[in-house]
Amino acid sequence: MPNHKKISFAPSIRRLPSYLHIIRSAQARSEEYISGTVIANELNLEPIQVRKDLAITGIVGKPKKGYPVTELIASIEHYLGWDTNHRAIIVGAGNLGSALSGYQEFRNHGLNILAAFDTDPAKIGKTIHGVPIYSLDDLENESAALKPEIAIITVPSPFAQSTCDTIVASGIRAIWNFTNVKLRVPETVAVWREDLSSGYAGNIPCQSSLEK
Amino acid sequence: MPNHKKISFAPSIRRLPSYLHIIRSAQARSEEYISGTVIANELNLEPIQVRKDLAITGIVGKPKKGYPVTELIASIEHYLGWDTNHRAIIVGAGNLGSALSGYQEFRNHGLNILAAFDTDPAKIGKTIHGVPIYSLDDLENESAALKPEIAIITVPSPFAQSTCDTIVASGIRAIWNFTNVKLRVPETVAVWREDLSSGYAGNIPCQSSLEK
DNA sequence: TAGATTGTTAATCGATTAACAATC
DNA sequence: TAGATTGTTAATCGATTAACAATC
Incomplete structure (x- = not known):
């Protein structure tokens, strides 16, 4: 398990798995980018919250396009420690x-x-x-x-x-x-x-x- | 389920079950009163937090003694809706x-x-x-x-x-x-x-x- | 009475939301 | 270019913590 020094962000971390779910379905539709706005709409959240949450995983998005789907999935999974056994x-x-x-x-x-x-x-x-x-x-x-x-x-x-x-x-x-x-x-x-x-x-x- | 109008208090509500567990064991020891301080020590929380949390259930404590155990259990269970089927x-x-x-x-x-x-x-x-x-x-x-x-x-x-x-x-x-x-x-x-x-x-x- | 504990009111802290400049 | 979207910086909101008077 990755040990995020500066503890906390707990609420953000708890939301990441639900983002992941949406992003994966975007991937299944072969979409290359997904915007925070789209994720937020899907989950009835504010786009700014989604952006802030995603930021803690270290992902960098592209203005106008959104976040690169594959990279974003990897980033979240890595942050959650789901990419290691x-x-x-x-x-x-x-x-x-x-x-x-x-x-x-x-x-x-x-x-x-x-x-x-x-x-x-x-x-x-x-x-x-x-x-x-x-x-x-x-x-x-x-x-x-x-x-x-x-x-x-x-x-x-x-x-x-x-x-x-x-x-x-x-x-x-x-x-x-x-x-x-x-x-x-x-x-x-x-x-x-x-x-x-x-x-x-x-x-x-x-x-x-x-x-x- | 009781529908607490003013939503929120979510963090407090999440802590109540763990308080209940401690209070029940006090009851098992036939103790008549339990103080917020005792509960807090048991859970490594601040006494003030426990008092604030218990307050939302409507319980009233006695200075110097604490909260009446039986009444407190009833109060929490009622607040959580655990006293109705x-x-x-x-x-x-x-x-x-x-x-x-x-x-x-x-x-x-x-x-x-x-x-x-x-x-x-x-x-x-x-x-x-x-x-x-x-x-x-x-x-x-x-x-x-x-x-x-x-x-x-x-x-x-x-x-x-x-x-x-x-x-x-x-x-x-x-x-x-x-x-x-x-x-x-x-x-x-x-x-x-x-x-x-x-x-x-x-x-x-x-x-x-x-x-x- | 003295002192532990409650409950209230105020201060702090952190998370959420807003505003907005930067960017592709 | 125009406009959607990011990411930053500031404002707001709510929860936690602190301080303290009231009380038994």
């Missing part, structure tokens, strides 16, 4: 863990899931969507071999912290946390949280008349 | 749809998944985690009977818009979109987007040394 494991092979194991989009973003871990003896040794399931007890051993950069936590909340500790002990420095627990980690470990249970309703609709 | 359907019974069907946390937040819809004949008529799977063609009919308020879209991206149109046609006004597509909907329909494929890496770590 990352080795990941899933810890917790329940419903959500299984779903994420088979989630094709991750691979498109360079996220390769190498293994899953669980405590359920009925699951250990099997595979889900081609991903082998190991015992959680073997996490440290397997990690030494697999060298994952990222661990995705999909265990039930009560086990989140202890699982996290195991992950940290195995040397992994990046965690994507799908539980509603705020994990305690050393300063050297980065945590993203994706709490589906609070995602809904906790959030304002991201589009709709309400949004102004 | 919502009827939901899942459209797309693939990996993710199945996972969400069995996701226990949703029920805790008042989200009841009544049915799933898919186009795969092999799935139609079966159940996932007790949720019956119907044909997507029957969505309009079944909706008339089930009267769902919310539709959760977990179909592959290329089918997202057409699925969305069917959902809107059936009269559903709230959509939780798990694809990376920006859906086109009438002004009367609210859409939340939860794009897992861009969630990671597109986001700054939500906790860690990087976060300051």
Whole structure:
């Protein structure tokens, strides 16, 4: 993962993937340039916001024409770190863990899931969507071999912290946390949280008349 | 869903679920009051931010003691709309749809998944985690009977818009979109987007040394 | 009472939006 | 050239943080 020194720009970064989606469809239509205005219209945003957001990726546009599509895609993907592969494991092979194991989009973003871990003896040794399931007890051993950069936590909340500790002990420095627990980690470990249970309703609709 | 007229407060609202988690554990320890300072310390936030956030739920605290735990939980849950039940359907019974069907946390937040819809004949008529799977063609009919308020879209991206149109046609006004597509909907329909494929890496770590 | 904590009012900070010159 | 679009610089807006009086 690229580590954008000067943290922040978070809101801009969150918008980039949706731009990417539009730009890719322009590419599919073999268009050579796409303007910030076009992207903005598509997403009901202000053109100036799109231009400002794109600027952080380092892309340079052409007055009158817009941004070169191919270059722009590369620029955004690079900025998001989607152009490099990352080795990941899933810890917790329940419903959500299984779903994420088979989630094709991750691979498109360079996220390769190498293994899953669980405590359920009925699951250990099997595979889900081609991903082998190991015992959680073997996490440290397997990690030494697999060298994952990222661990995705999909265990039930009560086990989140202890699982996290195991992950940290195995040397992994990046965690994507799908539980509603705020994990305690050393300063050297980065945590993203994706709490589906609070995602809904906790959030304002991201589009709709309400949004102004 | 409660419709907070004056939109926004979005950042505050997003923090409320994590407060709730802490407050509930205080309740589990039979504590009568919890202070904003305690919550803030637990989450590495500023006390003033916690107080401001809690204030939007309408809770009133007691100087020196803090906020009454039971009342505070009720206040937050009410504000988030988690104290009322919502009827939901899942459209797309693939990996993710199945996972969400069995996701226990949703029920805790008042989200009841009544049915799933898919186009795969092999799935139609079966159940996932007790949720019956119907044909997507029957969505309009079944909706008339089930009267769902919310539709959760977990179909592959290329089918997202057409699925969305069917959902809107059936009269559903709230959509939780798990694809990376920006859906086109009438002004009367609210859409939340939860794009897992861009969630990671597109986001700054939500906790860690990087976060300051 | 003394002191911790709330809630209000003001100050700061950052992100969004506006204005506009530069450019192809 | 004329005009659409970029990118910069300034203005606005909203959220976070600070300061502090009120209170139990």
